[in-house]
Amino acid sequence: MTAPVPLVDYLVLDDGPHLRAHECVNCGARYFDRRNGCASCFGTEFRDARVATDGEVRAFTIVAYAAPGITTPFVAAVVDCDGTSVRGNLINVKPDPEHVELGMKVRLATYVVGTDTTGAEAIGFGFEPAN
Amino acid sequence: MSRDVWILGIYMTKFGKRPDDDTVDLAAEAAQHALADAGVTMADIGVLAAGNLMGGAGGIGQALQKQIGQTGIPVYNVANACATGATALRTAIMAIKAGECDYGLAVGVEKLSGVGLLAGGSRAADKDEWTPRGRYGAVAGVDGRIGTETMPGVFAQVGMEYGHKYGGTSFELFAKISEKNHAHSTLNPLAAYTKKMSLDEIMNDVMIAYPNTRPMCSANCDGAAAAVVVSDSKLKTLSLEQQRRAVKVSASILTTDPWQEACQILPDVNTLTRNAATQAYEAAGIGPEDLDLVELHDCFATAELVHYDNLMLCEPGGAVDFFESGATWRDGTTPVNVSGGLESKGHPIAATGIANIWEVCHHLRGEAGPRQIENAKVGLAHVIGLGSACGVHILERSAA
Ligand SMILES: [Zn+2]
Numbered sequence: 078m079t080a081p082v083p084l085v086d087y088l089v090l091d092d093g094p095h096l097r098a099h100e101c102v103n104c105g106a107r108y109f110d111r112r113n114g115c116a117s118c119f120g121t122e123f124r125d126a127r128v129a130t131d132g133e134v135r136a137f138t139i140v141a142y143a144a145p146g147i148t149t150p151f152v153a154a155v156v157d158c159d160g161t162s163v164r165g166n167l168i169n170v171k172p173d174p175e176h177v178e179l180g181m182k183v184r185l186a187t188y189v190v191g192t193d194t195t196g197a198e199a200i201g202f203g204f205e206p207a208n
Numbered sequence: 209m210s211r212d213v214w215i216l217g218i219y220m221t222k223f224g225k226r227p228d229d230d231t232v233d234l235a236a237e238a239a240q241h242a243l244a245d246a247g248v249t250m251a252d253i254g255v256l257a258a259g260n261l262m263g264g265a266g267g268i269g270q271a272l273q274k275q276i277g278q279t280g281i282p283v284y285n286v287a288n289a290c291a292t293g294a295t296a297l298r299t300a301i302m303a304i305k306a307g308e309c310d311y312g313l314a315v316g317v318e319k320l321s322g323v324g325l326l327a328g329g330s331r332a333a334d335k336d337e338w339t340p341r342g343r344y345g346a347v348a349g350v351d352g353r354i355g356t357e358t359m360p361g362v363f364a365q366v367g368m369e370y371g372h373k374y375g376g377t378s379f380e381l382f383a384k385i386s387e388k389n390h391a392h393s394t395l396n397p398l399a400a401y402t403k404k405m406s407l408d409e410i411m412n413d414v415m416i417a418y419p420n421t422r423p424m425c426s427a428n429c430d431g432a433a434a435a436v437v438v439s440d441s442k443l444k445t446l447s448l449e450q451q452r453r454a455v456k457v458s459a460s461i462l463t464t465d466p467w468q469e470a471c472q473i474l475p476d477v478n479t480l481t482r483n484a485a486t487q488a489y490e491a492a493g494i495g496p497e498d499l500d501l502v503e504l505h506d507c508f509a510t511a512e513l514v515h516y517d518n519l520m521l522c523e524p525g526g527a528v529d530f531f532e533s534g535a536t537w538r539d540g541t542t543p544v545n546v547s548g549g550l551e552s553k554g555h556p557i558a559a560t561g562i563a564n565i566w567e568v569c570h571h572l573r574g575e576a577g578p579r580q581i582e583n584a585k586v587g588l589a590h591v592i593g594l595g596s597a598c599g600v601h602i603l604e605r606s607a608a
Contacts, residue, residue: 082338084353084367086345108472110343117467135372138364139418140356146331147352153361154475162470174418179372190348195337199347
C-alpha cells in the first residue's frame with residue numbers, strides 16, 4: 078500500500094499529526110513556507126518547530142462564493158495556536174454563524190483530500206471544535 | 209525654497225459600465241479634463257505616472273501619450289495593487305519635489321465591469337499524482353482547503369479579528385456601515401450605484417463571505433481619474449483663480465507592511481495604515497481631529513471599521529462606539545466616504561487612489577454641490593493594496 082502524503086509539507090503525519098514551522102534561530106519568528114531569510118530580523122538560519130495542535134479562533138469567515146472548483150460554503154479561520162497564528166478551515170462543524178464563534182477552542186484534525194492514480198491518499202488538515 | 213506641491217487640476221470620470229470606452233479612452237478622458245481643469249496643456253507637463261492593474265497590456269502611460277500628446281517626457285508605469293493610483297500620484301509629486309520639473313500628471317484607470325468576484329484565480333483540478341509543488345510543497349490546490357484567498361473572505365477576517373480583540377462587532381454593525389455609504393452615494397452623480405439601500409436589503413442580499421454580503425463588497429466598475437500637480441514656485445506665477453482653486457498636498461505618504469507575527473497567514477492591513485497615518489499627520493502638522501472629511505479604503509464594510517482605528521479617527525479599540533455615535537455619517541463630526549465609498553461609488557482599482565483625492569479636493573474647493581461638507585478646509589484620502597501597500601494623502605484648501 079502506498080503511504081499517504083500530506084497536502085502541504087508543513088503538515089507532519091507521523092508522531093501525532095501536527096504542523097511544523099521553520100523557526101528563525103535568531104528571533105523566533107515562524108514561517109510555514111520556505112524562506113530565504115527571516116522577514117523580521119533578516120537572519121538566515123532556521124530550525125524546525127512543532128506548532129501546538131490546540132488553539133483558539135481569532136478570526137473567521139464563512140465563504141459562500143469562491144473560485145471555480147472550490148466547494149462552498151466553508152469556514153476559513155485564523156487560529157491562535159499558543160502564540161503561533163495558523164490559517165486553516167474549521168471542519169467537523171456546521172458552516173453557519175450559529176455554530177462558529179470568535180474565541181472558540183479548537184484542535185487540529187486531519188481528513189482525506191483524495192486518492193491519486195497510484196492509490197496514495199493526500200491528507201489535509203483543519204481545526205475542529207475541542208468540545 | 210518651498211518644496212510644497214499643489215494639485216492644480218483633477219478629474220474623475222463617471223464610474224460604472226462604460227462598454228463603449230476602452231482603457232485608453234477612459235484614461236484620456238480623465239487626463240484631458242484634468243489638464244483643462246488645471247489650465248495647462250501636455251506641453252507643460254514634465255513627468256507622467258500612470259497605472260492600470262488588470263489591463264495586462266503594459267505601458268498604459270505610453271498608450272495614453274499617443275492619444276493626448278507625445279512630448280518625450282519620462283513615463284513611469286506603476287503597479288501597487290489597490291494603491292496603484294496613489295502611487296502614481298506620489299511618483300509625480302516626488303519628481304516635482306526633486307526639482308526635476310514644475311508640472312506632473314498622474315493617471316489611474318481600470319475596466320472591471322462584469323469581472324465578478326476578485327478571487328485568487330481559479331483553483332486548478334487535482335493532478336493524477338500527488339507531487340509537492342511551490343514554497344509550501346503542496347500536492348494540490350490549497351485555496352478553500354487551507355483558508356481562503358478571496359478578497360471578501362480575507363477582509364471579512366480582518367473585521368472579525370477586530371471584533372475578537374475589542375468586542376462589539378456583529379453582522380448588523382458591519383451592514384450598517386454599508387448602509388451609510390450607500391446612502392451617501394445618492395448625492396454623488398458620478399458613483400456607479402446611487403441607490404439608497406435599507407439595512408434589511410443589505411443583510412438579506414447574497415452572502416459572499418460572512419459577514420460581507422454583496423452590497424458590502426466594493427463594486428467592480430469601469431473608471432479613471434487623473435491629477436495635475438504643480439510646484440509651489442510655479443503656482444505663484446499663475447492666475448489668482450488657479451491659485452485659489454489649487455489644493456495643497458500637505459502629506460503624501462506610502463508605506464508597506466512591516467513584519468508582524470500573523471502576517472504570513474492573514475495580511476496585516478492595520479500596522480502599515482497606522483504607520484502611514486502617523487507619518488502623514490506629522491508631515492502635515494495636523495491631527496485627526498482637524499479633518500473635515502475622510503475618504504478611506506472601504507473595499508469591504510468589514511475593512512472600513514478597522515481603518516477608523518488605524519487612521520486614529522477614534523481611540524484605540526473604539527471604532528464600534530465611534531461609528532455607532534454617528535460620527536462618520538455626512539452630518540457627523542468626521543464624515544467618512546461621503547462619495548459613497550468603494551462599496552457604492554465603485555472600485556476601478558488603479559483609479560481609486562486618485563478618485564478619492566478628487567472627492568476630497570471637490571469639497572476643499574467648495575464645488576461638491578449637494579453633498580458639500582460645509583467650509584471644508586482639510587481632508588484625508590487613504591488606500592490600501594494587499595501585498596501590501598498603503599497610501600495616505602492629507603490635503604488642505606488654499607489660503608489664496
Ligand atoms: Zn528572525
